[in-house]
Amino acid sequence: MGGDLGPRVNVAGALIALAEHPALDILLVGDRPSLESALACHALAADYAHRLQILHAPSAIAMDARPSSVLRGKADSSMHIALQQVAEGKAMACVSAGNTGALMVLGRQLLGMPPGIQRPAISTAIPTRQGRCYMLDLGANVDCEAEQLLQFALMGSAMVELVDGVKRPRVGLLNVGVEDIKGNLQVRRAAALIAACTDLNYIGYLEGDQIFQDQADVVVCDGFVGNVALKTSEGLARLLSSRIRDLFAESWYxxxxxxxxxxxxKRLRAQMDPVRYNGGSLLGLQGTVIKSHGSADARGMAYAIARALREAEHGLAEGLYTHMTARMAKAATGHA
Amino acid sequence: MGGDLGPRVNVAGALIALAEHPALDILLVGDRPSLESALACHALAADYAHRLQILHAPSAIAMDARPSSVLRGKADSSMHIALQQVAEGKAMACVSAGNTGALMVLGRQLLGMPPGIQRPAISTAIPTRQGRCYMLDLGANVDCEAEQLLQFALMGSAMVELVDGVKRPRVGLLNVGVEDIKGNLQVRRAAALIAACTDLNYIGYLEGDQIFQDQADVVVCDGFVGNVALKTSEGLARLLSSRIRDLFAESWYxxxxxxxxxxxxKRLRAQMDPVRYNGGSLLGLQGTVIKSHGSADARGMAYAIARALREAEHGLAEGLYTHMTARMAKAATGHA
Structure with missing residues (x-):
């Protein structure tokens, strides 16, 4: 039910994902009449009827609802019910284009967190010169202690290893300079913690422009900085493409x-398309939860679903749980 | 003497600026033999000899010197001597491509600050859809209290009013969302302080992508966030232009x-060129000081000099001093 464009786009995205992933089954959770009417617009919907099921939810969480009110509210929203499916093992993953803060607090409440994780983080892939990197946190935690930044590094590294099959992913810490003395206290303390952690392949500080230079697989930052950096990039990309459009329209030549x-x-757009990288992973929950961008179109939603499928197939949530449990055990015996 | 490319580029930039601004005189401060040999490469140097003077400095501050060691060090560096010229009224502005932290601490020491300013901030113009906005701080202050963010808002607003002639410039505060509850404690407290300040035309929170949408003339943020956002934008712009270059080279078509x-x-590049916006203003010093990007070329240095000229001609440093003094007086009598 979430997103700026509502269920129609989410349903269209689900159909694209079903067409592209033969092993996929989808539960559409929300207002049954809205979902049925959205499905009725698609000639192909009948072809996928056997892999598609509607689960009625009497209410939906508003995009501007406060996380605190969500926790106190009724448990009959589409987000509650969808997450509950994952909690009960009836679904392997939950994808939502709804209220991020609500998804985060309900995810924590209904799915729980692995040991040693204080708070979940949001991570997404960013296109780089030759490939991609993952950045986290992107807005779930606006104030981060050094210990939390270490947890982000551990979760990001485990994700890249488990899902992308990269051995010893390179972890960088976002800072305002690469020299030791640069940055604020939390970042300098986090650098010491991450560097001391033998589970991690720490490569040091990264500056903002180095995100795109294939230097790291995982870029760690607090949620405030990550959110601003990501949105600033989106804004600049939009500014450039609008300038190019204007320029290409101003004369016959x-x-x-x-x-x-x-x-x-068209090829450049396909390479750089933020839609292609749609789907923020909520890392640090005991279950796969993907946040689709509020403004994503059907194609974007299909990518978010594909990301969820990929994480579920690679057993990311279970792997992260095992990894963190082993780590905590090691720490308890003094070998961390 | 500063910058990644050394005095040769800075001297070439000075000559471009002299050619473009007939009212300008330049003091080149640094190692005399290096500066003379750089000047000797330029056929046109002789034409501007009467508006160009070399001031020998026996030493130069290393790009990686710690600000604390700079304060304890000898006062014979090119940066010391250049700032001293401004302090003594022998120069109207100082432009440097050197160590930013050193420029900041020496600027404070040699020039002082207006009343009511705790620390200077770095600000630069950012291209937007229709024009430009100014963002600050860009890295001078990696940890900012709410009160400091208010000071950035006051300085940025005064700058745009004095230098660009904009009446009641629109001031936005960078955040991870536009709703009241978003952001960390400092930002929420700063919002209350800025909103309560009748001298300012506060428009509320801005998200990263809104920087480019002509919504504000001044975008306020702490130096960590501003630095990462700016450098991330630079990195993305470079990534896009390298992708376009690759794409345009891959076939005969x-x-x-x-x-x-x-x-x-070429026109797009001219519109968007970061070089065109080269020159970070060190706001909050009793004198005009402009930081040129370490990697700026001669054209970039000429822009930084032009910015210094513009700020000096509009009496920015004096105006800011008067403005802050009046404000402090008002505050003392309880009418702030």
């Missing part, structure tokens, strides 16, 4: 060039 | 389109 450049620009 | 698109892309 420009329009001709634009026509000729179309196939090239 | 692409190369043809690239050739045809060249005049258009």
């Amino acid at each position: 420009a329009r001709l060039v634009s026509l000729m450049a179309r196939p090239l620009l | 692409a190369r043809l389109v690239s050739l045809m698109a060249r005049p258009l892309l």
Whole structure:
């Protein structure tokens, strides 16, 4: 039911995902009449009817609801019910385009967290020169102690290892400079903790522009900084593409060039498309939960579902749980 | 003497600035032999000899020197001597491509600060959809209390009013969401202080992507966040332009389109060029000090000099001093 564009787009995204992933079954959780009417718009919906099920939810959490009110509220919202499916083992993952704060607190309440994790973090893939990196946290935690940044490093590293199969992923810590003396107290303390952790392949501080330079697989930062950096990048990308559009429309010559450049620009868009990287992983829950961008279209929602499928298939949540449990045991015996 | 590319580029930038601004005189401060040999490379140097003077400095501050060691060190560096010229009224502004932290602490020591300012901030112009906005702080202060964010708002607003002639500049506060409950404690407290300040035209919270949407003239944030956001933008812009370059080189067709698109892309680059916005203002000093980007080329240095000239001509440092003094007087009598 969530997202700026409502269930119609989410349903369309679910159908794209079903078409692309033959092993996938989907439970649509929300207002049954809305979901049925959204399905009725799609000629192909009948083809996937056997892999698609509607679970009615009498209410939905507002996009602007406060997390605290969500916890006190009734448990009959689509978000509650969807997360409950994961908690009860009836679904392998939950994907939502709804209220991020609500998803976070309900996820903690209904799924719980692995040992040694204080708070979940949101992570997403960012395109880089040759591939991608994962950045976390992206807004779940606006104030982070050094210990939490270490936990982000552990979770991000485990995710890249488990889901992408990268051995000893390179972990960088976002800072305002690469020299030891740079940064605030939390970041400098976190650097010491991360560097001391033998489970991690720490490569040191990274500055903002190095995010895109394939230096790290995991970029760790607090949620305030990560959120601002990600949104600033989105804003700049939009500014550039609007400037290019204006430029290509301003004369006959420009329009001709634009026509000729179309196939090239289409490929660039495909490479850089934020939609392609849609789907923020809520790391640190005992279950797979993916947050789709509020403004994502059907294609974006399909990517978020694909991400959820991928994490579930690789057993990320279980792997993270095992990893953290082993770590806590080691720490308890003094070998951390 | 500063910058990644050394005095040669700085001297070339000075000559461009002299050619473009007939009212400008320049004192080159640094190692005389290096500066003379850099000048000797330029056929035009002789034409500007009467507006150009070399002031020998026996030493230079290393790019990686710690600010604390700079304060304890000898006072014969090029940065010391250049700032001293401003302190003694022999120069109207100082431009440096050197160590930012050193420039900041020496600027405070040699020039002092207006009343009511705890620490200076770095501000620079950012291109937006229709024009530009100014963001501060960009890295001088990695930990900021709410009161400091208010001071940044006051300084940024005064700068835009004095230098750009904008009446009641719109001030936004960078945050992870636009709702009241978003953000960390410092930001929420700063919002209350800024909103309560009748001298300011506060428009509320801004998210990262809104920086580019012409919603504010001044965007306030702490130095950690501002530095990461700015550098992330630079990194993304470089990533996009390298992707476009690769795409335009990969086939004969692409190369043809690239050739045809060249005049258009050149205009885009000119519009968006970070070099055009080179020159970070050190606000909150009793004198005009501009930091040129360490990697700026001669054209970038010329822009930084032009910015210094503009601030000096508009009496920014004096205006800020008067403004803050009046404000402190008002506050003392309880009318702030």
